[in-house]
Amino acid sequence: MKIVIPVGSLETGGGCRVLADIANALVAKGYETEIVLPHWSPVAYPIDAKITRVPFLKKDNIPYGDIVLPNFYITFQPAFAAWPKQCIRLCQGFEPDWLTGENRTVALWTYQQRVPVISVSHWLDKRIQAHVGQRSTVVNLGIDPHVFNPGAGQEDIKSHHPKVILYIARDPKVGYALKGYDDFVKSMHLFKQSYEGDFIVHMICTERELPLPGIPHRTFQPTDDIEMVELYRAADVFVSTSWIEGFGLPPLEAMACGTPVVTTNSGGVMDFCRHLESAYVVPPKHPEAVATGIRSILSNPNLARRLVRGGEETASRLTKRSFAENIVVALEQIERDRHADSKE
Structure with missing residues (x-):
């Protein structure tokens, strides 16, 4: 199975780090994984997947994947135009909550196309259901406990002044x-x-x-x-x-x-x-x-x-390892369900 992840940027930020973690988790599981992003886009995180640079994220620049995994309303549009049956939408934030005017309309449209959705919280799942009547697969994010931990010798209650x-x-x-x-x-x-x-x-x-x-x-x-x-x-x-x-x-x-x-x-x-x-x-x-x-x-x-x-x-x-395992399992299950539906 090949997974294509179109992204606008991999700059420093929580959402971009999640995309890098997903790509690396898929590679570790043995899946061919390709990130497609614009020439100008920075890459702030280590990436084990193939990186393909394109002039713009548009329909003709999105390669085939058994799964195409857009993460944002702007990246969903070319991905869906290129491979509508392969799209699975990742939701890290429900864009209609903060966009206005035409952008909000377009963002809401991306959730109305009835492609499978993976969201990172139950609150997002409820927002999607309230707006388009569709449930998502919820996969909570997590942290790396080898990095984020109290450390040795931390006081019971810190005695800093100030x-x-x-x-x-x-x-x-x-x-x-x-x-x-x-x-x-x-x-x-x-x-x-x-x-x-x-x-x-x-x-x-x-x-x-x-x-x-x-x-x-x-x-x-x-x-x-x-x-x-x-x-x-x-x-x-x-x-x-x-x-x-x-x-x-x-x-x-x-x-x-x-x-x-x-x-x-x-x-x-x-x-x-x-x-x-x-x-x-x-x-x-x-x-x-x-x-x-x-x-x-x-x-x-x-x-x-x-x-x-x-x-x-x-x-x-809520660990990074559990997120990596659960996101791969979610993608695999959606792909199995999709194939089963196509045979009916």
Whole structure:
């Protein structure tokens, strides 16, 4: 069986890493796997599969595969035009939730073509069902416990002074408003007014250094997972303010590293977040609740311990290995079902 994966980019980012992991898992299973991407596209991850560069992702540039696995509405269009019967759609985020106008219409159309869908969370499965009446095969993402773990000699409760608040800041001016950076800024000012201890924000800035006026902070641009793990382990709390997440790997990575999490109920994270058990969960677009969550964790060691234990136990179940095994099994089962249907 040959699998073709058309992608727009393999730049640094959670969704692109997932595509690289899928390709490598298929190669490890012995399947011929080919990634097709534009000439200009960066490749930020090790790839064991064949890489084919093309001028543009269009119908004539998509080679045959027994399975063609597009991941985004833009890559679905040429893949479906070329090989409609071979397409299986991978959904890491339901694009109609954030697109508008004609783009939203096109994105919704890609889910209306009745091709099999694999989604990465039960929340996404419900979104797809609500809009087009089709269920997907759910395969949760996972982390590598050999990389993301608390490390040796971690204290029961970290005794940093000042306390460290870790946040991944995505630039709302270049398309990442849904990550809720403005909400985080407001929450930190509210937190500063009500918290009597010393604290500092460690802010990971991906696109550019973003401002956090009036709040003590340092900015970081980690270049690999090892540097990310060091930041997770050094933090007393990790904060996510996203409005929508198809899954949400960073909160899970933080849990695996023994760091309590404050996160919005942004969708896919609820596959692994339970309020006051594995995370402190708050509504999206609610800076006051985010500030309260941070303050509760930093002021209550027993709560922090409970979330650390719950988070580590949760992360131990959702591993990169289990995702790799389950995604291959899902693709194999869909292909078997498709062949069975064609014989009827």
